[in-house]
Amino acid sequence: MANIPSLTAKRLLLGLTGGVAAYKAAELARLLIQDGMEVQAVMTESACRFVGPATLQALTGKPVFTDLWDTRVANNMAHIDLSRNADAILVAPASADFIAKLAHGLADDLLSTLCLARDCPLLVAPAMNRQMWEHPATQRNLATLRLDGVTILDPHSGAQACGETGMGRMLEAQELAKAVHAVFRPELLRGRCVLVTAGPTYEAIDAVRGITNSSSGKMGYAVARAALEAGADVTLISGPVCLEPPAAARLINVVSARDMLVAVKNVVSYADIFVSVAAVADYRAASASKQKIKKTGGDITLELTPNPDILEYVANLPKPPFCVGFAAETENLKVNAALKRRGKKLPLLAANLAQDAIGSDESALVLFDDEGEHPLLKAPKIVQAQRLIQHIAALYEKQRS
Numbered sequence: 001m002a003n004i005p006s007l008t009a010k011r012l013l014l015g016l017t018g019g020v021a022a023y024k025a026a027e028l029a030r031l032l033i034q035d036g037m038e039v040q041a042v043m044t045e046s047a048c049r050f051v052g053p054a055t056l057q058a059l060t061g062k063p064v065f066t067d068l069w070d071t072r073v074a075n076n077m078a079h080i081d082l083s084r085n086a087d088a089i090l091v092a093p094a095s096a097d098f099i100a101k102l103a104h105g106l107a108d109d110l111l112s113t114l115c116l117a118r119d120c121p122l123l124v125a126p127a128m129n130r131q132m133w134e135h136p137a138t139q140r141n142l143a144t145l146r147l148d149g150v151t152i153l154d155p156h157s158g159a160q161a162c163g164e165t166g167m168g169r170m171l172e173a174q175e176l177a178k179a180v181h182a183v184f185r186p187e188l189l190r191g192r193c194v195l196v197t198a199g200p201t202y203e204a205i206d207a208v209r210g211i212t213n214s215s216s217g218k219m220g221y222a223v224a225r226a227a228l229e230a231g232a233d234v235t236l237i238s239g240p241v242c243l244e245p246p247a248a249a250r251l252i253n254v255v256s257a258r259d260m261l262v263a264v265k266n267v268v269s270y271a272d273i274f275v276s277v278a279a280v281a282d283y284r285a286a287s288a289s290k291q292k293i294k295k296t297g298g299d300i301t302l303e304l305t306p307n308p309d310i311l312e313y314v315a316n317l318p319k320p321p322f323c324v325g326f327a328a329e330t331e332n333l334k335v336n337a338a339l340k341r342r343g344k345k346l347p348l349l350a351a352n353l354a355q356d357a358i359g360s361d362e363s364a365l366v367l368f369d370d371e372g373e374h375p376l377l378k379a380p381k382i383v384q385a386q387r388l389i390q391h392i393a394a395l396y397e398k399q400r401s
């Protein structure tokens with residue numbers, strides 16, 4: 001069995017300097033926290049003029065540091081303590097002035113000092129007026145930072161807060177989140193494309209009614225998160241759920257099984273690994289009514305027709321990705337799961353008891369592969385997803401070698 005991965009959260013120190021784009025840093029903090037990261041915000045004096053430290057504190061769940069002489073730090077060395085407790089530092093937005101300071105090794109406030117005192121990767125997301133960006137001094141400073149090993153997350157060209165249009169517009173929060181995840185990526189699935197389906201499907205009967213099931217999507221979303229953590233590029237095709245998607249995944253929302261199949265067909269050629277977690281409705285109404293069906297008082301009969309089996313379709317492609325199925329059973333888990341795996345020609349199938357797993361934050365899983373059964377004892381779904389991804393990565397590499 002694969003080892004249980006470390007669950008220690010990655011720690012990002014998020015530095016904010018003065019710029020209108022500081023509001024995007026607040027959104028970024030929210031996305032990263034949502035993806036399970038620990039975020040410690042440090043703000044310069046000018047950053048505090050654009051967003052309040054209270055906003056960042058509320059979003060990160062940690063007091064924000066702004067002062068080199070903060071007496072909350074026992075040894076009075078906030079710059080050392082904060083940089084030692086970070087796995088990476090991202091300065092977003094980084095003003096032209098702050099970039100100049102970094103390039104020259106100046107250390108006259110908390111953020112610049114801890115950047116100088118760090119021994120972890122530093123990422124910088126510039127945000128400034130186009131002329132400040134284009135100025136040779138700024139470009140010289142950026143070149144110096146690149147030579148110093150700093151990652152510059154180049155801005156976009158676009159409408160600027162000052163009313164002008166040009167280069168210098170800071171990346172959006174989601175793009176920054178992706179860059180942060182990339183820094184933390186371990187090797188396990190680096191460079192691999194993982195396609196995940198999640199959630200239920202909804203099959204319309206008429207304009208307002210439909211057939212669905214009680215899948216919450218939690219397991220599929222956890223698998224997408226775990227694949228991202230393992231360094232994969234993740235596409236998540238999701239049925240209707242009430243969950244925040246992992247920020248760094250490419251999300252495709254669908255409603256019905258047939259929509260899901262179309263979405264899968266559109267992207268499957270890029271996938272190295274397909275994890276079919278979705279609880280696809282097996283049947284749909286043979287003919288859905290465009291109008292609301294009127295109550296008659298008597299019995300009515302609804303004719304159902306089978307939906308396409310998406311996993312079966314993918315597993316039978318001439319060059320299928322590594323396919324992983326899920327089976328939620330209410331009885332005879334092992335027998336049914338083994339039959340399903342063979343029936344759909346899958347190298348790996350994860351099975352659980354529907355009554356334990358659906359809607360819950362925890363599940364017990366049994367993995368079935370050519371070597372037999374591998375029970376994964378009850379644990380939070382994100383832990384199960386991390387264990388599953390480790391197992392998938394090991395089998396995938398074995399299959400390739």
Ligand code: C5P
Pocket residue numbers: 197257276277278279280281282307308309310311312324325326327328340
């Ligand atoms: O519903 P069933 O137990 O057969 O599901 C087993 C696997 O097949 C799951 O991974 C599910 O996502 C997939 N499946 C599918 N399309 C269907 C039915 C199931 O992709 N129509």
